[in-house]
Amino acid sequence: MKINCFKISLLLLWASFAQAHSLDSLFSNSIVNKQSLLGDAVYMKTDDQVTIDSVASLFLKHQAYTPLTKINLGYSPQIIWVGVPINGFTSDQDLLLEIANPQIDRIQAYCVTNSGIQLLGNPTGDNLPFHSRSYAYRNFVWPIKECQSPNFWVIVRLEKKNSSMLIPIALWNSSAYHEHEFRAQIFFGICFGMMLVVALYSLIGGIFYRSSVYLFYFLFTISVILLLATSEGLSLQFIYPQSTGFNSIFRVIIISVASGLLLLFSRSFLNIVRYSKTIDRTLLVILCIYSLLLSLTPFLRDFYFTHSSFFVPLIILMSIVSNLLCVIVAIISYRYQKQIALFYLVAYSFTWITAVVVSMEDFGWIEKMEFNPLFMGALFEILIFSFGLSYRVRLVIDERNQLRIKMAVQQKETLKAYVNGIEKERNRIAGELHDDIGSRLANLIRMIRLKNEPGYLEQQAETIANDVRKLSHELAIPRHGTIGLPPLILQLVADAKAGTECAFHFQHYDIPENLPDEIVQQTYRVVQEAVHNIAKHAEAKSVDIQLFFRDQELTVTIEDDGKGFELNSVASGLGLTQMKSRVESLHGRFELNTAPTQGTQLMITIPFQVS
Structure with missing residues (x-):
């Protein structure tokens, strides 16, 4: 030169x-x-x-x-x-x-x-x-x-x-140095081994529980392993020994990736959006900057190196700011999620203590330790976070068990309501047979014995026959396997018109002919109950019923202009409970909107795959 x-x-x-x-x-x-x-x-x-x-x-x-x-x-x-x-x-x-x-x-x-x-x-x-x-x-x-x-x-x-x-x-001394390196290799093996076990545990947890927080932690742990290996020169020695100029850029990349993944994990682990939307939005901006820098790295590598005095402090500053914001959220949320926040704060305390020790080493304030303190800090942080994830698993399991208990109780109450409904219907039929039809039959027998008023006898016999026919129609759906759902509802509407001054309008479109009997039966019962309630309680002048099939779903809408009612006051009533249970048994949706003087709108949607 x-x-x-x-x-x-x-x-x-x-x-x-x-x-x-x-x-x-x-x-x-x-x-x-x-x-x-x-x-x-x-x-x-x-x-x-x-x-x-x-x-x-x-x-x-x-x-x-x-x-x-x-x-x-x-x-x-x-x-x-x-x-x-x-x-x-x-x-x-x-x-x-x-x-x-x-x-x-x-x-x-x-x-x-x-x-x-x-x-x-x-x-x-x-x-x-x-x-x-x-x-x-x-x-x-x-x-x-x-x-x-x-x-x-x-x-x-x-x-x-x-x-x-x-x-x-x-x-x-050469022998002392080789002994030191041997101990270092054992130390690295133990640390990396424990971190890999935690990473594997997180991956299995993420797959089993289908939770992003475990997958973020798995990726974060892997990035920390790569970061530590690079800081100790092991990546160049074992992962990419033939590269030229790659190690420097890889170190910057892996720092950015680890920081971004830690942010994603912290957002999920602390549920930051629940406790501070402002901080969550700030962290999302920082994540976008990380993503932008990483995506442009292959194209602006030389530019990054030329201006590294700007970009390296920028990355460090974003990391410090994001970490402080996460710690602030952990402190804010401590009263609401004490254990989760405590795990987070304790884990982060090891990171900050390690950072202080490394800084003191770099400035010569303390003697450089035999092993890199970053390894100990990262290992303790990862282990504590893994304990936090285990605690989170227990919370998830407890929540699922509580949900199962609630579902079992709800199913039991639904079954009880259904059985009570059957018993109530039986009692109503028994009452009808005993008090109405039974008494009229007894009167008819008495008239026959007296052998007079033949016109009256004929009228009474015809009335009883019609009432028995009506009662049987209410109990069993007539020939639904052959005539289909629209004719059944049409007949139901015709019967309703005959017994009330309310105007019923029924329309149907594109109904498949191969609807299963269960769908026909349960849908008919829901419409029957709705029509019965309208005729008995609504005081409506007009009722619109629509039945149509679209996007692999059977939809029924029933609207009336009646007096409506306060939904909360009758939401647990037997009739509505049975209607909702019938729809849910078909994996459908039951939606009811009403208010006093505003009429009532009912819509049920039942999925059905046309073969």
Whole structure:
């Protein structure tokens, strides 16, 4: 690379005026297991054009660098060079230099001595395939014994221009590092295994209960697994090791997906729309923004990276705002759904505690932990949410059991009303036979015995015969299997006209000829009861009855201009209960509208598939 002489001259001029910094070299024989290099390492920032030769010269002269005292160096468009001076190194020492940040875009290590510069491994990084690494570790690791010198500098060039630069740098004893990685793999396996079990449980629950909240949680758990694997460098190592430049965009995508799925899960889990429609609408807007960004990612990838200083804070801000809004709803709804809200708040508390711990690590306020705290926070959050889902399952089961009990009670009451109706009808028939027809028959017998008034005898016999015929028609539908439903209702209307001054009008359209007997019988009984009630109670002048078949449904409408009634006062009456039960037995719909002085409108709809 061609050196920008002007910039290097300025850098050297600044170094000549800078206060000299005394740096004690690190003695390699002091490393037992692991030693953080914060305070021992130094760094400087340069432009792209500055080469390793110029930087090495400055490091060897102890000029122009700054002690590395914190992990997080923030956003920077410049190249960062980190130097570690080592003295007293012997060939029998097996030490590894590690930078535990797998998200650095490009990275290259060098061994620098007074006699020359040596590459330490291949150029590699987050934007290059995993096989570009000379040493197959999820983090960036270099065995420094390849420097082959007792006194030297290890200088690392780091490039990460579109996000914050974290440099957790340390020297490890090789055996201690491999033992640490072995424990880490076990830890990852346990965490991912438990999360997969929760995900599988959620998937089964979603399928079994047909509930979106379980499916949202299943997808959220999978996205968290991918997010954690990507943050630890495992996705590039095992899922897409051949990709070039995909890992950075995948990390942004999976953060957006996980945030969006958490929003969807929270809306369902807390039933946010019930407690705050304003917050629910705000969350829907945030979800739309997430969806828009994700849908445009394949087309605007370079634009996103160029303006990542805007988009990354935007995504973080939306995530913080949406999480706070969900927490607010959980607090608001605590008095109404105490257990659900409590599960949510406790789960979120682990997330916030973890975020605080990670931030303290990044700013160097506490020592970096052996294992990523994000794993522990995410694992506890997922487990607590799974307990919350289990509690929700119990609530669903309890609600279903209560519904079954209510349905059983309703069915029992309906059956009781039906039986009472039958008994009442039997008593009415018995009364008619005993009080009316029976007495008239007795009178007829007496007249026959007296053998007088033959005209009166003939009239009485004819009246009794007509009453018996009418009673039998009320008890049994005449020949419905052969004449069909419209003629039956037509005959019913003709009989009603004969006994009242009310004008009955009946129309029918497109009625199938193959209606099942059960539909004919139950429909006829409902119309019969309605006509009987109108004639007896409505004081109507006109009644319109329509029977038609459309869209695989048989529909009957009955309207009168009578005095109407207060629906609530008779809604549980025997007649209406029986009519409604007959319609529901055919899986139909029963609709009744009425009010005092407003007449009555009845519509029944019965599904029927024409063969």
